[in-house]
Amino acid sequence: RYLDYPASLNNGSQFVQRPKETYDYIIVGAGSAGSVLANRLSEDAHVTVLLVEAGGDDSGIPEISTPGLTLALDTIPDVARTFYTEPMKTKWPRGRALGGSSSINYMNYVRGSKHDFDRWANYTKDPSWDYAHALPYFKKSEKMTDPELKQSEFHGGDGQLGVTKMEARSSFSSSILAGFQDLGFIYNQDYNGRTMNGVGKAQTTIENGIRSSTARAFLHPILNRPNLDIMVNAFVQKVVIKDKHAEGVEVIFQNKKYVVKSNKEIILSAGAIQSPQILMLSGVGPKKHLEELGIPVVVDLPVGQNLQDQVYSALEFHIKDAAVPSFPSLRQWLSHLQYKFFHTGQLSSLGIDIMAFTSVSEEMKQMGWPEIHFIIVPICFTSMEVSNCWTCVPYSTRPASRGYIQLKSKDPFDDPVIVPNYFHQKVDAELNYEGLKICQKLSQTKSLKSLGTSSYHNVGDICKQYQFDSQEFWNCFIRSRPDTVFHPTGTCKMGFSGDPSAVLDSKLRVIGIKALRVADASVMPFLVSGNTNAATIMIAEQASDFIKNQS
Numbered sequence: 001r002y003l004d005y006p007a008s009l010n011n012g013s014q015f016v017q018r019p020k021e022t023y024d025y026i027i028v029g030a031g032s033a034g035s036v037l038a039n040r041l042s043e044d045a046h047v048t049v050l051l052v053e054a055g056g057d058d059s060g061i062p063e064i065s066t067p068g069l070t071l072a073l074d075t076i077p078d079v080a081r082t083f084y085t086e087p088m089k090t091k092w093p094r095g096r097a098l099g100g101s102s103s104i105n106y107m108n109y110v111r112g113s114k115h116d117f118d119r120w121a122n123y124t125k126d127p128s129w130d131y132a133h134a135l136p137y138f139k140k141s142e143k144m145t146d147p148e149l150k151q152s153e154f155h156g157g158d159g160q161l162g163v164t165k166m167e168a169r170s171s172f173s174s175s176i177l178a179g180f181q182d183l184g185f186i187y188n189q190d191y192n193g194r195t196m197n198g199v200g201k202a203q204t205t206i207e208n209g210i211r212s213s214t215a216r217a218f219l220h221p222i223l224n225r226p227n228l229d230i231m232v233n234a235f236v237q238k239v240v241i242k243d244k245h246a247e248g249v250e251v252i253f254q255n256k257k258y259v260v261k262s263n264k265e266i267i268l269s270a271g272a273i274q275s276p277q278i279l280m281l282s283g284v285g286p287k288k289h290l291e292e293l294g295i296p297v298v299v300d301l302p303v304g305q306n307l308q309d310q311v312y313s314a315l316e317f318h319i320k321d322a323a324v325p326s327f328p329s330l331r332q333w334l335s336h337l338q339y340k341f342f343h344t345g346q347l348s349s350l351g352i353d354i355m356a357f358t359s360v361s362e363e364m365k366q367m368g369w370p371e372i373h374f375i376i377v378p379i380c381f382t383s384m385e386v387s388n389c390w391t392c393v394p395y396s397t398r399p400a401s402r403g404y405i406q407l408k409s410k411d412p413f414d415d416p417v418i419v420p421n422y423f424h425q426k427v428d429a430e431l432n433y434e435g436l437k438i439c440q441k442l443s444q445t446k447s448l449k450s451l452g453t454s455s456y457h458n459v460g461d462i463c464k465q466y467q468f469d470s471q472e473f474w475n476c477f478i479r480s481r482p483d484t485v486f487h488p489t490g491t492c493k494m495g496f497s498g499d500p501s502a503v504l505d506s507k508l509r510v511i512g513i514k515a516l517r518v519a520d521a522s523v524m525p526f527l528v529s530g531n532t533n534a535a536t537i538m539i540a541e542q543a544s545d546f547i548k549n550q551s
């Protein structure tokens with residue numbers, strides 16, 4: 001079966017063609033977390049590190065490096081692997097190249113609230129995860145380029161990950177900024193600072209107009225480190241565990257199977273879908289489920305449970321003045337030239353310039369812990385209309401619904417079963433409804449009206465059995481078209497000692513197995529109040545120190 005596995009991205013000579021028999025550390029997956037771990041662990045010249053990535057080299061693919069071409073990534077074969085949820089077929093792409101999902105994501109740099117990290121620390125009973133301990137790790141990896149924010153106590157300027165603060169350059173962006181303020185949102189100049197609530201300019205993982213994926217930030221500068229081997233187009237099918245000790249990994253590479261051993265530790269960073277899949281294929285997972293598939297059980301753990309993902313139903317609006325200038329050929333040509341020579345202009349960003357956060361309940365308002373995140377996109381998704389249309393995406397930041405991931409079969413190349421249970425908890429739909437009402441009001445503000453924002457673009461024929469604009473109507477609307485914010489997490493959850501729902505201890509060690517950790521988005525016990533790339537990078541920074549300090 002593995003002979004069919006696609007390997008079409010570049011497999012350049014700087015990558016390993018034949019792995020050594022043994023390394024000190026083996027990292028599975030070169031995504032947001034794995035790239036950081038590879039960099040930090042190989043800083044010590046006395047240890048050897050192998051990084052194994054299922055996808056290929058990310059360099060030389062303009063759709064990855066050029067922020068304005070992100071949506072065109074859909075047309076590039078093999079930079080992503082697309083999974084589908086059940087029972088509703090929502091598309092879940094995951095990056096499959098160096099940089100993983102950070103090579104295909106929308107580059108919003110949102111860390112989450114300090115309350116999110118304090119919640120992790122309270123839950124795991126481990127202060128390493130509280131905000132006071134997390135903040136230095138966020139700052140460590142960050143290379144903030146905004147001169148004002150760079151001076152702030154909340155930001156770092158000397159790290160690897162380029163972060164830029166967007167400008168409200170177009171009349172559309174400045175109208176959105178003003179529109180939220182018309183609704184009473186305060187202007188917040190840094191949602192990654194003291195508080196998240198309010199409206200402000202987006203921060204993005206872009207440096208000098210180029211996507212700062214974790215591959216570009218953490219791997220490209222160290223490709224020549226002699227103690228770091230990187231295998232691309234190499235697929236790990238399981239961890240070899242003997243006497244509850246992780247000894248090595250089985251890797252499929254160029255149609256051959258290799259068993260590579262580790263002297264110290266194996267770290268799974270294959271993401272929230274594939275880290276639990278690899279664990280289950282290795283015999284670590286829910287006993288009954290593994291037995292049904294005939295997989296010998298090594299440790300009975302709730303792997304794949306606790307799946308959390310943010311979900312939304314968005315509203316799209318027509319607009320008279322184009323949100324994104326349309327691309328007649330001359331303009332397109334100039335835009336490409338401008339980008340080629342200066343890395344500026346329309347192609348240097350994805351056009352998401354403004355973000356807003358709000359709380360609904362009085363308690364959350366007092367705490368400043370946002371319950372809804374608004375992402376404003378200057379195009380319409382349902383029709384991919386790039387002009388005269390904009391989208392308001394409101395999503396509940398900390399959904400209460402929980403789903404799960406299970407194996408479909410023993411075949412490592414089979415997609416797992418993904419059941420997100422979107423809107424199973426009523427409160428998630430209620431918050432989406434609150435968000436949609438704010439989107440409606442936003443479209444009616446003086447600032448948006450002056451641009452000619454008019455009727456809805458995506459309401460159409462849907463839910464016609466209900467009176468338009470009634471709560472029943474919106475309830476039906478929300479449930480009939482849920483879409484992912486692309487933030488699956490929690491499927492290898494860390495927990496407190498004795499926690500029956502945990503897969504990992506609070507230092508990210510797989511419970512009951514020696515020399516095996518997980519470090520990626522799957523370890524989060526609860527979603528953060530925003531996007532997940534920054535928090536995943538922070539997790540990898542912490543994990544690197546746990547490993548170096550042998551804690």
Ligand SMILES: Cc1cc2nc3c(=O)[nH]c(=O)nc-3n(C[C@H](O)[C@H](O)[C@H](O)COP(=O)(O)OP(=O)(O)OC[C@H]3O[C@@H](n4cnc5c(N)ncnc54)[C@H](O)[C@@H]3O)c2cc1C
Pocket residue numbers: 028029030031032033034052053054055093094095096097098099100101102104105106107108109110234235236237269270271272274275278485486487488520521522531532533534536
């Ligand atoms: C379309 C999209 C838009 C997003 N937008 C944003 C955004 O704007 N801001 C934000 O903060 N977050 C965003 N995210 C989410 C964010 O990018 C992810 O949460 C984050 O990248 C997850 O990091 P990770 O290390 O857990 O996994 P990944 O980055 O997905 O890395 C996993 C890696 O492991 C590799 N792998 C998997 N299985 C194997 C195997 N068996 N053998 C070898 N290698 C394997 C994969 O190929 C991949 O490279 C977005 C995600 C997507 C998909």
